[in-house]
Amino acid sequence: MIINLKKFLLSDDLVYNVSDRLTLKDKKFLDENKLNKEIEFDGKFFKVEKSLLLEAKIDYFYSENCARCLQEFENKVTAKFNAIIVDELDEDYETEDMQILIKDSSIDLEESIKQLVYLSMPMKALCKSSCKGICSKCGINLNTDKCECNDFVIDPRLEKLKTLLK
Ligand SMILES: [Zn+2]
Ligand SMILES: [Zn+2]
Structure with a gap:
């Protein structure tokens, strides 16, 4: 789940769009959540003064049993997040935005996306809203x-x- 930002950082561009299908590697996490390893990622990186910000949306799929008819189906969830890209994590950092560590001009989204999936997975889901x-x-x-x-x-x-x- 690595995104290389070197070209963008060296360029004069202020915005960089990334639309990609990323793959989660943590097999245990995938199995536990019956999650499809392919995550659709749509992100926008912004240079704002000396900071680098990310505004992103992910779509992920997992198997779920419908709360009404109990049948297994594939549920799709969309989750959004904002992050600040940092070269050192700040423990005292207090906003809702995530911190993502940059190393050698690259970021690894694996942990952030796992956290986001964990937080956004619904407790109950219906195979369709009209499920009888x-x-x-x-x-x-x-x-x-x-x-x-x-x-x-x-x-x-x-x-x-x-x-x-x-
Ligand atoms: Zn149902
Ligand atoms: Zn009956």
């Missing part, structure tokens, strides 16, 4: 199947209406 879930009586998946459990429940007012129609 499972029947509370027979457990059938109502997205793909039908059951008759609820057909037996007839509103008494409707029952009366039926007799009127006869």
Whole structure:
């Protein structure tokens, strides 16, 4: 997950856009989170006076069980972050922005992205917002199947209406 900034730093450019597919290497982290190792990264580096800033967005994919129908599906999450690129980490640094260490004009995003995934992964997810879930009586998946459990429940007012129609 290394991005080389040498050319940008040596140039007179003030902004550098990076749009790339990065690969997370930490296999344990990937397995634990059922995460797809490919992360889509969209970042903008800015030179601001003597600082180097990063404004970025990532898209990542992981396997999740739907909170309603319990089926496994691939969920996509978008997370944004801002960072300051530093050549030495400042322990007292207090803002919401991350600090990313630069070494030999390169930055390694592995740790920052792991942290971001960890913070942004939702507790509950639905396979689709219209997911019908499972029947509370027979457990059938109502997205793909039908059951008759609820057909037996007839509103008494409707029952009366039926007799009127006869
Ligand atoms: Zn579902
Ligand atoms: Zn049912």
